[in-house]
Amino acid sequence: MKKFKIALLQSRVKEDKEENLKNASDMIYNAAMGNADIIVLPEMFNCPYANSFFAGYAEKYPGTTAEILSELSKKLSVYIVGGSIPEIDDEGRIYNTSLIFNRNGSLIAKHRKIHLFDVCIENGICFKESDVLSAGKRITVFETEFCKAGVAICYDIRFPELIRKMTLAGAEIIIVPAAFNMTTGPAHWHVTARARAIDNQVYIALASPARNHKSPYIVYGHSLVVNPWGKIISEASTGRQIIFAEIDTDYLEKIRQQLPLLMHRRTDY
Amino acid sequence: MKKFKIALLQSRVKEDKEENLKNASDMIYNAAMGNADIIVLPEMFNCPYANSFFAGYAEKYPGTTAEILSELSKKLSVYIVGGSIPEIDDEGRIYNTSLIFNRNGSLIAKHRKIHLFDVCIENGICFKESDVLSAGKRITVFETEFCKAGVAICYDIRFPELIRKMTLAGAEIIIVPAAFNMTTGPAHWHVTARARAIDNQVYIALASPARNHKSPYIVYGHSLVVNPWGKIISEASTGRQIIFAEIDTDYLEKIRQQLPLLMHRRTDY
Numbered sequence: 001m002k003k004f005k006i007a008l009l010q011s012r013v014k015e016d017k018e019e020n021l022k023n024a025s026d027m028i029y030n031a032a033m034g035n036a037d038i039i040v041l042p043e044m045f046n047c048p049y050a051n052s053f054f055a056g057y058a059e060k061y062p063g064t065t066a067e068i069l070s071e072l073s074k075k076l077s078v079y080i081v082g083g084s085i086p087e088i089d090d091e092g093r094i095y096n097t098s099l100i101f102n103r104n105g106s107l108i109a110k111h112r113k114i115h116l117f118d119v120c121i122e123n124g125i126c127f128k129e130s131d132v133l134s135a136g137k138r139i140t141v142f143e144t145e146f147c148k149a150g151v152a153i154c155y156d157i158r159f160p161e162l163i164r165k166m167t168l169a170g171a172e173i174i175i176v177p178a179a180f181n182m183t184t185g186p187a188h189w190h191v192t193a194r195a196r197a198i199d200n201q202v203y204i205a206l207a208s209p210a211r212n213h214k215s216p217y218i219v220y221g222h223s224l225v226v227n228p229w230g231k232i233i234s235e236a237s238t239g240r241q242i243i244f245a246e247i248d249t250d251y252l253e254k255i256r257q258q259l260p261l262l263m264h265r266r267t268d269y
Numbered sequence: 270m271k272k273f274k275i276a277l278l279q280s281r282v283k284e285d286k287e288e289n290l291k292n293a294s295d296m297i298y299n300a301a302m303g304n305a306d307i308i309v310l311p312e313m314f315n316c317p318y319a320n321s322f323f324a325g326y327a328e329k330y331p332g333t334t335a336e337i338l339s340e341l342s343k344k345l346s347v348y349i350v351g352g353s354i355p356e357i358d359d360e361g362r363i364y365n366t367s368l369i370f371n372r373n374g375s376l377i378a379k380h381r382k383i384h385l386f387d388v389c390i391e392n393g394i395c396f397k398e399s400d401v402l403s404a405g406k407r408i409t410v411f412e413t414e415f416c417k418a419g420v421a422i423c424y425d426i427r428f429p430e431l432i433r434k435m436t437l438a439g440a441e442i443i444i445v446p447a448a449f450n451m452t453t454g455p456a457h458w459h460v461t462a463r464a465r466a467i468d469n470q471v472y473i474a475l476a477s478p479a480r481n482h483k484s485p486y487i488v489y490g491h492s493l494v495v496n497p498w499g500k501i502i503s504e505a506s507t508g509r510q511i512i513f514a515e516i517d518t519d520y521l522e523k524i525r526q527q528l529p530l531l532m533h534r535r536t537d538y
Contacts, residue, residue, distance in 0.1 A: 114538055121527045137538055158530055160429040160468055162538070184528075187499060188467055195464030198457055199429055230456060258390045259453075261427055269383055269406055269431070 002249040004146045007036035008223040010241045012210040032076035041083030042209040043177040051132040058086035074105030083177040093134040112136025113153035124183030147172040154178040173203040185220025198230035211238040228255045271518040273415045276305035277492040279510045281479040289315045301345035310352030311478040312446040320401040327355035343374030352446040362403040381405025382422035393452030416441040423447040442472040454489025467499035480507040497524045
C-alpha cells in the first residue's frame with residue numbers, strides 16, 4: 001500500500017510580499033504538523049495576481065522565496081510544490097513559475113506555466129498575461145517515494161493534451177496551483193478537475209488562493225482534491241484554509257484495472 | 270445567425286425488433302412535427318444491449334432499419350443520426366454502427382464505434398463488447414447546412430483525443446448515441462459531457478435509451494445537450510421522452526472568441 005497525505009494551502013494573498021511569505025510559511029508549518037507529505041501553495045502566492053505587480057515581485061532563482069521554501073522543506077522533511085511566483089530569467093523575461101522542493105530542501109523541478117491566460121469574457125473577466133509574462137515550454141513531472149507527480153498551472157489545466165502527456169509520462173497525481181475567477185470558477189472549476197481525473201485515472205489537486213474581495217482579481221477559492229473515479233475527496237470553501245487528502249495509489253491501480261481507459265486509448269484513427 | 274433544432278429520442282428498447290423500429294419511427298415523426306432539423310436515436314435502439322442479441326439482430330447495409338430511417342428522413346426532410354445498430358459486414362464481422370441520413374434520405378456517413386466497451390467494475394457493471402463486436406477505425410464528421418457535426422458512440426466519448434480530433438476537423442456539435450449504465454452513469458455521464466463541451470467549445474448531445482429495469486443491462490437515461498460554455502441546456506429524465514434543444518453556432522463563435530482555447534492550444538511541449 002502506497003498511501004500518502006497531501007495538503008493544499010488556500011492562503012490569502014495581499015500586496016505585502018513579506019506578509020504573504022510569512023503567512024505561507026505559517027501554513028506550511030501547520031500542514032507539516034498535520035503530517036502532510038506533499039504541501040501545495042496556490043498560484044501567485046507571494047504576489048497579487050495582476051500584470052502591474054509581476055515585474056516588481058519577480059525573483060531570479062534562487063531568490064528569497066526559493067530560499068524560504070527550501071529551508072522549510074528541509075526542516076520539516078516535506079515536499080513543497082511552491083504554488084507559483086513571478087520568476088525573472090537572465091534575459092529579463094518573466095514567467096509564472098512553480099518551484100518544487102524535496103524533503104532535503106533541493107529544487108527537484110520547476111514548472112513554467114505553458115499556456116498564458118489571455119481571455120476577455122463579456123460581462124466577466126478580462127486578463128492578458130502575455131502582456132507581461134512569457135510562456136514555458138516543457139511538461140513537469142517529478143518523482144517521490146510514493147509515485148510520480150505532474151505540475152501544471154491554472155489555465156494549463158484547460159488543455160487535455162497536457163494532462164494526458166503527464167499521465168503517459170507516469171504521473172499519478174497532477175498538482176495544479178490555480179487562480180480561477182468569479183466568471184470561470186463557478187462555470188468550469190469542478191467539472192474540469194473531475195473530468196481530468198476521470199479521463200486520466202489520476203488524482204487531481206487544485207490549490208487556489210483564498211477569495212479576497214479587495215483584490216482587483218477576485219479568485220474563486222474551492223481548492224480541492226479529486227480521486228481517479230472523479231469523486232471530490234476534499235474541498236475548501238472560499239476563505240483561508242488548509243485541506244488535507246489521502247492519496248492511495250493502490251486505489252488508482254484498481255480503477256485502471258476495472259475501467260482500463262489507458263489501455264483502450266487509441267491513436268490509430 | 271445559424272440556429273437549428275436538435276431532438277434526442279430517449280426510446281425504450283425491448284426484445285421485439287419490429288416493435289423497437291415502430292417506436293423509433295413514431296418518435297422520429299413526433300420530433301419532426303416539433304420542427305427538429307436533426308433527430309438522434311440512442312445506441313442500439315433496435316436491439317437489447319447484450320452480447321447474446323447482437324448477431325441475431327445484425328443487418329448488412331442497407332437492411333430493414335436503414336431503409337426505414339432513409340424513408341423517414343426523406344419524407345420528413347430531416348437529418349437522422351440513427352443511434353446505433355448491430356451491423357454485419359461481408360466477412361461476418363459485427364460493428365456497433367451509426368447510420369446517418371440527410372434530408373433527401375441519402376446515407377451521408379456511417380460511424381462504427383471505435384472504442385469497444387470491455388470493463389468490469391467491482392460491485393458494478395461487467396461487459397465485454399469485444400467478445401462479439403469489432404471496432405471501427407475512423408472518425409466521423411458530416412456536413413449540414415448549419416455546421417459540421419461529429420458522431421461518436423458511447424464509450425468513444427471517454428477519449429478526449431477523439432472528440433478533439435473531430436473538433437479540429439470542424440465539428441461544432443458532437444452527437445453521441447450512448448447507453449451508460451447505473452455504475453458509470455451517475456459517476457461520469459454529466460461531467461464527461463460537460464467537460465468535452467467546455468474543452469472543445471462545441472455542443473455535445475448524448476442520446477440514451479430509456480431506463481428499463483427488466484433489461485439485463487440497465488441504462489442510465491438522462492439524454493442531454495450541453496452548450497459550448499458547459500451548460501446543460503436540455504435534459505431528459507429516465508423514461509421514454511423526446512427532448513429538444515436549440516443549437517446556435519453564433520453563440521459558439523462568441524465563446525471561442527472570448528475564451529480562445531482552440532487558438533491557445535499548443536502541441537510543441
